[in-house]
Structures are given as structure tokens and as C-alpha cells.
Amino acid sequence: MIELEVALGERSYPVLIGAGLLRQAGVLAPYLAGNQAMVVTNRTVAPLYLDSLRAALGQVRADVFELDDGERFKTLESYSRIVDALLEQRHSRSTTLIALGGGVVGDIAGFVAATYQRGVRFVQVPTTLLAQVDSSVGGKTAVNHPLGKNMIGAFHQPGCVLADTDTLATLPEREYRAGLAEVLKYGVIRDEPFFAWMESGAAGLLRRDPDALAHAIETSCAIKAGVVAADERESGLRAILNFGHTFAHAIETLTDYKRLLHGEAVAIGMALAADCSVRHGMIGERDASRVLAVIRALGLPVEVPAGIGASAMLDAMAVDKKAVDGRIRLVLARGIGEASVVENIERGALLATLSAACDG
Amino acid sequence: MIELEVALGERSYPVLIGAGLLRQAGVLAPYLAGNQAMVVTNRTVAPLYLDSLRAALGQVRADVFELDDGERFKTLESYSRIVDALLEQRHSRSTTLIALGGGVVGDIAGFVAATYQRGVRFVQVPTTLLAQVDSSVGGKTAVNHPLGKNMIGAFHQPGCVLADTDTLATLPEREYRAGLAEVLKYGVIRDEPFFAWMESGAAGLLRRDPDALAHAIETSCAIKAGVVAADERESGLRAILNFGHTFAHAIETLTDYKRLLHGEAVAIGMALAADCSVRHGMIGERDASRVLAVIRALGLPVEVPAGIGASAMLDAMAVDKKAVDGRIRLVLARGIGEASVVENIERGALLATLSAACDG
Numbered sequence A, B: 001m002i003e004l005e006v007a008l009g010e011r012s013y014p015v016l017i018g019a020g021l022l023r024q025a026g027v028l029a030p031y032l033a034g035n036q037a038m039v040v041t042n043r044t045v046a047p048l049y050l051d052s053l054r055a056a057l058g059q060v061r062a063d064v065f066e067l068d069d070g071e072r073f074k075t076l077e078s079y080s081r082i083v084d085a086l087l088e089q090r091h092s093r094s095t096t097l098i099a100l101g102g103g104v105v106g107d108i109a110g111f112v113a114a115t116y117q118r119g120v121r122f123v124q125v126p127t128t129l130l131a132q133v134d135s136s137v138g139g140k141t142a143v144n145h146p147l148g149k150n151m152i153g154a155f156h157q158p159g160c161v162l163a164d165t166d167t168l169a170t171l172p173e174r175e176y177r178a179g180l181a182e183v184l185k186y187g188v189i190r191d192e193p194f195f196a197w198m199e200s201g202a203a204g205l206l207r208r209d210p211d212a213l214a215h216a217i218e219t220s221c222a223i224k225a226g227v228v229a230a231d232e233r234e235s236g237l238r239a240i241l242n243f244g245h246t247f248a249h250a251i252e253t254l255t256d257y258k259r260l261l262h263g264e265a266v267a268i269g270m271a272l273a274a275d276c277s278v279r280h281g282m283i284g285e286r287d288a289s290r291v292l293a294v295i296r297a298l299g300l301p302v303e304v305p306a307g308i309g310a311s312a313m314l315d316a317m318a319v320d321k322k323a324v325d326g327r328i329r330l331v332l333a334r335g336i337g338e339a340s341v342v343e344n345i346e347r348g349a350l351l352a353t354l355s356a357a358c359d360g
Helices: A046-056 A078-089 A101-113 A129-135 A166-170 A173-190 A193-205 A210-230 A237-242 A245-254 A262-278 A286-296 A309-319 A345-355 B045-055 B074-086 B102-114 B128-133 B163-169 B173-190 B192-206 B208-232 B237-242 B245-254 B262-279 B285-297 B310-319 B349-359
Strands: A003-004 A013-018 A037-042 A064-067 A096-101 A121-126 A140-145 A148-155 A162-163 A330-334 A339-344 B002-006 B011-019 B037-042 B062-067 B096-101 B121-126 B142-143 B149-153 B159-164 B328-337 B340-341
Touching: A003 A210, A013 B173, A037 A046, A037 A078, A037 A101, A046 A064, A046 A078, A046 A096, A046 A121, A046 A166, A064 A078, A078 A101, A078 A140, A078 A148, A078 B074, A078 B142, A078 B149, A096 A101, A101 A121, A101 A129, A101 A148, A101 B102, A101 B149, A121 A129, A129 A166, A129 A173, A129 A210, A140 B074, A148 A173, A148 A245, A148 B102, A162 A166, A162 B349, A166 A210, A173 A193, A173 A210, A173 A237, A173 A262, A173 A286, A173 A330, A173 A339, A173 B002, A193 A210, A193 A286, A210 A237, A237 A245, A237 A330, A237 A339, A237 B173, A245 A262, A262 A286, A262 A330, A262 A345, A286 A330, A309 A345, A345 B037, B002 B208, B011 B208, B037 B045, B037 B074, B037 B102, B045 B062, B045 B096, B045 B121, B045 B163, B062 B074, B062 B102, B074 B102, B074 B142, B096 B102, B102 B121, B102 B142, B102 B149, B121 B128, B128 B163, B128 B173, B128 B208, B149 B245, B159 B163, B163 B208, B173 B192, B173 B208, B173 B237, B173 B262, B173 B285, B173 B328, B192 B208, B192 B285, B208 B237, B237 B245, B237 B328, B237 B340, B245 B262, B245 B310, B245 B328, B262 B285, B262 B328, B262 B349, B285 B328, B310 B349
Parallel strands: A013 A162, A037 A064, A037 A096, A096 A121, A121 A162, B011 B159, B037 B062, B037 B096, B096 B121, B121 B159
Antiparallel strands: A003 A013, A140 A148, A330 A339, B002 B011, B142 B149, B328 B340
């Protein structure tokens, strides 16, 4: 078992990574706040891992709330139903919310934990690659709004993240690949050797080689933990984790969260961000080509879906959280392994990128 | 103008108290985060003070969201409509939410500020006595749920509280008296001389004598600021501010938030808490009588409304946030000017208090 720490003073917590962790009875017991708990999960994950999770909780008997599976259920309405259940089942302020599933489950359960009776304990048990390397670490919680992704949320750090890599064995191929997009992101923004390792080892990752997977997850979580510890509430450095995401969120909004998985949208967004970085003279075309080549080698898309126009993209991007006072900010690459926020993005360069990539 | 500080490290902020503060053009400008703002207010307060508030904001033009007036609109649905408006009007993460009104407006606008795009700047402009002495200071934000008051919320400190005591001139008599309940509370839990001052000066407070009012508001805010600075997230001392409130919340839930103002429910709750303190041997009957006498002298109720039974009260109290793992905790008086949390409250003593006070 690997144990990393997200160093946030009195809000510090461990990220536990390893094969078979969920099969260790009582492994989560030290992280519960009291003798009540509620597991939030979904109909796909529950049949696979709920029994193991119950054993991992030790003596505490947990209530369970099952969501439907999918990003389109990450709504204020789902949130409200979980709160109803907590109150109906008389959960007090010393209950613990446990997210068992992917990013949707983690984000929504985390937002419930952040706001139920003004905040209760939270434990993340991510079962997708994307959640293990990204969304479960760092305390961002949220639900979507019809006008934009993650528009309602809070920062609320978990008390523990437990990533059992065995759970990835049951992950559908498409979801697995989508998770690799976030893994690749860490290389692009922060770690050239890690990027180069993926460049040469994409095949091993695609066949879920255990050693490759362990290295990918550990490195990703270590990078994320370091960035979050340096800037918990995204007033500076942390924004680089959004590389590709402003484009991605716009695409997801315009496709109503239905056509693409988040990681797929991020893959396309990274391709657009790389192109935009070239147009801003921040990287050369060769670097952009390397990024595109790895995205493709990981079996991920690089093209904006048909039917989305450049001006619709621009509008959707202006609503994004990264926009300040109507001006668009973007995270761009300064090379492989380095990224930074560019304020007041040049409309011309952005439109050139969008026009080249979009239908109309 | 009196300026108090709520000392919370980098989240410290001023509480500005005085007559005519809202008429000072630009007085709030230093507390805005950027060049966007949204005022949340209600249909009663807007016609009276919105123009002054606009001038107080200086150059920044604010959007306005008007709620219907009343505790029964402090819901997740109202919250959701404010978020809709912010997104439709393209407010970014650097907007500022400004609450202009009483506790309902402040609580709901504060919860929006806590969660819109994971948190934006917040300014409180309380226009009721209750909000000026209590709810606007300390960072508690919330909306109600059909199963309990303030069940959904967050801690989110404002960047500034501006209490213009002139706004109290337009306050209806019943609301004004309800605010005095919270003023009295500070004396009971923390400041015997302040209690004694109210005991002898209730008449001056009732006729809104400006000097008496200034003293009452300043002392109340100073006590609250001190308690909040010592225990921001209510892990200890801060709980004493809930004196009378567990009873009050149960009464409000059982009357569907419709029959009583919050301060009126708190007045009844303090009478019950005083009785319960006697039954626990923590204070003598003389102290309890003094508390009841001042509540009555301030024109506030001490009787549980007809039709509410003891067992219904007990059930409603067990859902309260102050309940831990189904056990009821209460704040009880240890004397005039001192209070503490009693865990694991004795059911017998609680039932005796409730049976004596309730219909059935």
C-alpha cells in the first residue's frame, strides 16, 4: 500500500493507494466521525463493491443511497434527495458521508457532506481511474447547473481517500481511457519525464498493466496533492490543473453532458489548449504534436463533436468559472511539463483555434 | 460609527455600527471583490433602502434579486432561483453577494455566496434588529428543510457587516421585539451586568431610545464576535449561542415556520431552557423567574403555542443539529451570565419541562 499525504495543516489527510485495499475488513473504521454513516453510490457500482465497503467500515452500519449512473444526474435535485434521506434517517452532524464510485458520486456526495448541517465528515472511495487520479483528491465538490458545469459547490476536504486499484478491473474500456486523459494532463502541466514515460508506454497503460497503472496513479496523486497543498482554494497555482478544462466544460455544456465522458471532453480540450498555446507563441508546433500524438495513442478523441460552432463555444466558455468579469482566462502550456494561467486571452487567437476545430 | 472586529486570522472582518451609515456614498466600495455585485433583498426592504445601498456601492452597478418576505421562503428552491439569476446574468467567481434585509435574506444570500462557483465574496447589510445583533455576524449561512431548520448550509464569513441603526426605525413592532429576544440571550449566557441593565431598562429599549439601542447592539455584537473568534465552527464554546434554540427550532418546525417569528420562538425556548436548568439543579428558581420576567417585560411570549404536544416536541428536538447520534444536547444556564452545553440530557427532566409547558 502506498500512502501519500495531502498536507493542509489540520485538514491534512491520507490518500491510500493499493490493490485489494477494500478487502481489508475495518480499513476505513479509523476515518469515521461517529457511529452513523451514509454511503452514496450508484446502481452500477453498488452490486460490485458495496459488500466489501460494508466490511471495510467495521462495526458501523451504514445507510445507502443509490444514484442513477451518469453525469446528467449530478444535479441539485439529486443533491436534495440525498439530504432528504439523511434527515429522514435522522443523521446527525456527527455522521460520515462515504462516496463509493466515480467522479459524479464523489462530487455530489462531497457537496452534501460540505453542506449537510453546515458540514460533516467525508470519505472518498473512488472506483474509476478518473476519480482515483483526480476528482477524489483536493476537496472540490459540486453539482452541475443547466447553464454550466460545477457551478454550485464548495471546497470540503475528505478525511481520507482510499483508492483500491483492483476496482479498475471492472471499468468499461471507454471509461478507463477517459481517466487516462487526466493522467496525461499531469505530465503536460507538471512533469516532463512522466509525459515521456506515457509517450513510450501508452500500450502498457491501455492493457492495464498493474505496474504501469500503479506508477500512473501514484504519480498523478502525488502531483495533485502537491499542487493542492500549495494552493487549496485555487487562488493561484491550482488553476493549472484546469488545463484543457475550460474548453472541455464548454463542450460538455453544449452536448448537454450526454455525448462525451468528462475525460473525453478533457482530451479534446487539451488538444485545443495545445493549439492555442502554439498560436500564443508559448510552445512550438512540435510540442503540440507530441501532446496530440499521446492523446491519440491512448485511444482518446481530439476533435470537437460535429454540430458545435465556434461562436457557441466562445459563449459557453465565457460563463465558465475561470472567466473573470466576462474576460476569458485559459491555462496554456509553456512547454511539456509546464503550464500557466493566461489572463485576458486574446480573442483573435482563441477564435482561430475554435474556428479551425469547429464546424461553423 | 463603532467598528468591531471579528478576529479570524485572514478571514477577519469589520462590523460597522452606526446611525446613517447607509447614507454615506461609497461606504461599501472597499469591500467588493470586483466590478460585479448582486444584491439579495426582499419586497418589503427594497423600496426602503435599495437606493441608499446602490449609492453605498460607489461605482459598481449591482443586479438585484428580490425574495418574497418571510422565513417560509428560506428554501432550497429560493436558493436555486438566485443561482439561476447569477448564471443568467453571467456573474463570475469574482462577484460579490450583498444581503440587504433580515436574517432570512442574510442566511440565504450567504449560502449562495458560500456555494456559487465554490464561494464568492459576501457583504451583510442587516436591516432588522435580529440580523444586526445575531445572524449577520459569525458566518453561519443556511436554508431550511421541511424536516428541520437550517439543515442545509455552510460556514462562510462575510467580508464586512454594515449595521445602520436608522433602518430599525421602520421595523414593525413585533419584529423589533423579536430581535430583543436575542439581545437578552447574550445577557443570560455571557454578561450578567448587561442582563441587569436590560432588567432595569426594558422600557427604554421598547421605545427604541437611540442610546439604549446603540448600547444593546454594540454589546450584543461584541459578545458574539468574541465567541465566534474563539470557536468559529462551533466545536465548543460557540454552542452556547444556541441557548433556547433547540426548543425554538422544534416549535418553528411544528408550526411550519408560520405562526411565530424566530425571535418569538427563541423567547419561548429560553423560558423552557431556564425551566430545564432549574430541573437539572443548575440554577435556582429565582434566576429562572428573573429570566421569565425580562422576557415578559420585553413583550415577548413564554408559552408554547396551543396544540403542540410534549412528545411531538421531543421528536422534533431529536432531529435538531444539536442532537448527536440521536441523543439530545441542550445549552443550559449555570447562573445569570453563564451557560454551558449539557450532553446526553436526562429524558425525565426534559419531559417534565415539556409536559409542564405543552398541551398534551
